[in-house]
Amino acid sequence: MSEATARTSVVIPAFNESGSIGQVVLDLLGSAPWHEVLVIDDGSSDDTAAQAASAGACVIRHPYNKGNGAAVKSGIRRASGAYILILDADGQHQPADASRLVSFLGDYELVVGARSPGSQASLARRGGNAVLNAIASHLAAHRIPDLTSGFRAARRDCLMEFLHLLPNRFSTPTTTTLAFLRAGYSVRFESIDAVQRRGVSKVKLGSDGIRFFLTLVRVITIFSPLRIFLPISVAAFSSGAGYAVWTIATQSHVTNSSVLLIVVSVVIFLIGLVSEQIASLRFEGRGR
Template identity: 45%
Template sequence: MKRLSIILPAKNEAAALARLLPALRTAQPDAEIIVVDDGSTDDTRAICEAHAVSCLSSPYSMGNGAAIKRGARAAQGEWLVFMDGDGQHDPADVDRLLACLHEGYDMAIGARDWGSQAGVGRGLANTLYNWLATRMTGHPVLDLTSGFRAVRAEKFREFLYLLPNGFSYPTTSTMAFFRSAYPVAYVPIKAAQRVGKSHIRPLRDGLRFLLIIFKIATLYSPLKLFAPASVVFFLLGCLNYLWTFNHYGRLTNGSTMLWSAAVIVFLIGLISEQITALTYRRDD
């Protein structure tokens, strides 16, 4: 049996950790458990000490993704499990994720159902992300943003340099695994109501989540985003030309600009595709 490390990023989650850590230790008695304290001001460290759990503390908050990277670097296990420290994830589901790694998958993700989404807005946003990621990769993506996942450590560490310090590490890591042809599995789970208040703020993080949509494309295949946009500009140019020719009998600057935009957008996509290929190039 490979040694397992369970990593929990936490910021002011002492109340949830007080219940989660003993349940997690009971479910996985032989696992290395690491709580990454992201600048907490509560009793997170004391709770970890009380349950004999390793705690990596930061003097200030660096972000959820930064906590994931710190934990992944410090973990000793060959298999890593990432769980939210807010009590949403059931320790009993860890074995279900690990079963997928036993079957040969490199990443197993806990896929939440609609009832487990944190509100209608978040549910609709996640549905959009899943649809777009499925279209981009050609594989069913059931929960792109789930923070509950099991991975092979050596594969996950290949992409640490790509992971952002914020909340979109699940999106980045999932698309990186698909791009590198590492098999990904989804395991249906039920997520409980979190303990305490969420650290995600719709107004503050709205633009950040909007950028996830573009990141999905650029992390996998930029041309799949830029090529259709180029075609749209080209067709708009053709429609504008037909309208102006019928009314004025000539070619206008509007059509020329739309056709030029089509060429420019396509070339940007082509260059982005080459950059993406270089990003995933490995020098073994």
């Protein structure tokens, strides 16, 4: 395990986390011999950078707040380790779990710290995450127990392949998980218990929940378009065909609405089919 951690760059995005970042860095450095610990200060207005530096981290500063995803991308670009460990700056992730996630990177390209339901912040957030997990599992055709966990370890070279796809806000975990699965990489979800965070969460359940869902749809559309287009096509075709049968039985003719729905369903299916071929070509090109 110590050999894996010695090859790992720890990336910690932080925005106004002066109350917790120092202890987070100290706990990490005391738990294992990491290759480096990078704290990306995303334009904080408090002394987050100073606290992180005094604890022993290498600090990268953004001149203004760009977003959690932008901070993660800055850390990945600056990291020099073969492996990357990403965790939050609020103290909810435990150092022992950090070493455990990294230890699986010999067999897996991505290891996600999947939070147990009881350790997630609130009932509302648990419910929202459960809905997102269920939708993501269906669209990705793979069980995803925790789509939005920011606690994850990955091979740096694999992360670099998808760096251009990562958003600048809070949807980076969603994008990386789905991208790795679609690329055929081995992904492990390792159960962890998150502790109570220090300070106030920067994630807003309403607006960020909608953003997570839209990102989920966008990423699936990029990597597996038919998972989106086919159900819509089937629904349109079923509606058109069903309406046609009803009008033939009751009015002895087929309406323009029925024909339009059936034509639209065929067009949507063809668009999905072409998009699926483009997605396949993208991944064939990635391996060359």
